[in-house]
Amino acid sequence: xxxxxxxxxxxxxxxxxxxxxxxxxxxxxxxxxxxxxxxxxxxxxxxxxxxxxxxxxxxxxxxxxxxxxxxxxxxxxxxxxxxxxxxxxxxxxxxxxxxxxxxxxxxxxxxxxxxxxxxxxxxxxxxxxxxxxxxxxxxxxxxxxxxxxxxxxxxxxxxxxxxxxxxxxxxxxxxxxx
Numbered sequence: 001x002x003x004x005x006x007x008x009x010x011x012x013x014x015x016x017x018x019x020x021x022x023x024x025x026x027x028x029x030x031x032x033x034x035x036x037x038x039x040x041x042x043x044x045x046x047x048x049x050x051x052x053x054x055x056x057x058x059x060x061x062x063x064x065x066x067x068x069x070x071x072x073x074x075x076x077x078x079x080x081x082x083x084x085x086x087x088x089x090x091x092x093x094x095x096x097x098x099x100x101x102x103x104x105x106x107x108x109x110x111x112x113x114x115x116x117x118x119x120x121x122x123x124x125x126x127x128x129x130x131x132x133x134x135x136x137x138x139x140x141x142x143x144x145x146x147x148x149x150x151x152x153x154x155x156x157x158x159x160x161x162x163x164x165x166x167x168x169x170x171x172x173x174x175x176x177x178x
Contacts, residue, residue, distance in 0.1 A: 001030040001065040001155055006163045006172035012070040030067045030157035032120045036080075037145055039105075039132070040112035047136040049105045049113065052145075054085050054092040058127040062156035069164040069175060081105070085119040087126040087154055092119075094130070125155035 002009060002025045013021040021027075041047045082097030094117065096102040105113050117130070129152060130145035146152060162175035 001063050001067050001157060001160065002027045003063070003065045006066065006068075006174075009068060009163075009172060011169075012068070012165050018070065027068070028063060028065070028125070029152070029154045030160070031122065031154070032118060033152060033154045035117040035119065035130070035145070035152065037115045037117065037130075037132070038112055039107050039115065041108040041136070043109060045136050046106050046108050047134050049103060049107060050133040050135055050140075051103045052083070052094045052115070052117070053131045053133070054087075054094060054119075054128055055131055056087070056092060056126060056128050057151045058125075059087075060125045062121070062123065062125050062158070062160075065155075065160065067157045067160045067162040067175075068172065069162060080114045080116045083115060083117045085117060087119050087121040087128060088123045088156070092126075092128070119152070119154055121154045122156040122158050125153070127151045127153045 004025070009025065010021075012018075037052075039047075039049055082100055083094050084097060085092050085094055107113050119128070129147075132143040132145055134141055134143065163172040164175045165172050
């Protein structure tokens with residue numbers, strides 16, 4: 001979502017340039033945010049991932065901005081563990097996807113795990129981050145998972161004007177679904 005009209009927004013970038021484009025436009029993720037987390041040990045000892053918790057920093061009314069659909073990339077062949085988070089809930093929690101077992105998981109230097117967390121919001125503008133708890137031998141700790149030192153931000157987009165940039169197009173067009 002961006003707080004500007006479609007006529008003032010440049011075309012969407014290629015995937016690797018998306019973070020810079022988002023920052024330059026002061027954009028906020030709308031509706032659904034995907035966080036991919038790869039966890040791997042750094043030594044010979046096995047590490048147990050004990051859990052993944054959601055921490056909400058702020059919850060407010062959804063932004064009254066325009067919604068811009070940037071397209072979806074394709075994933076590779078790496079097996080992933082799907083999880084969801086309903087950010088609108090009074091106390092959001094990480095929930096294992098259908099057919100997926102819940103925490104805990106073992107990782108090592110040669111055996112990583114890839115977690116795909118899909119967080120969604122429709123009724124609120126939510127600022128949030130994740131905390132991954134781990135243990136290995138006699139050591140344990142908590143790793144903060146955020147957006148390069150800042151919390152993630154996901155705003156509901158229900159009823160907001162939506163725009164898409166067609167492949168080979170020259171400008172943002174009002175979405176039929178928005």
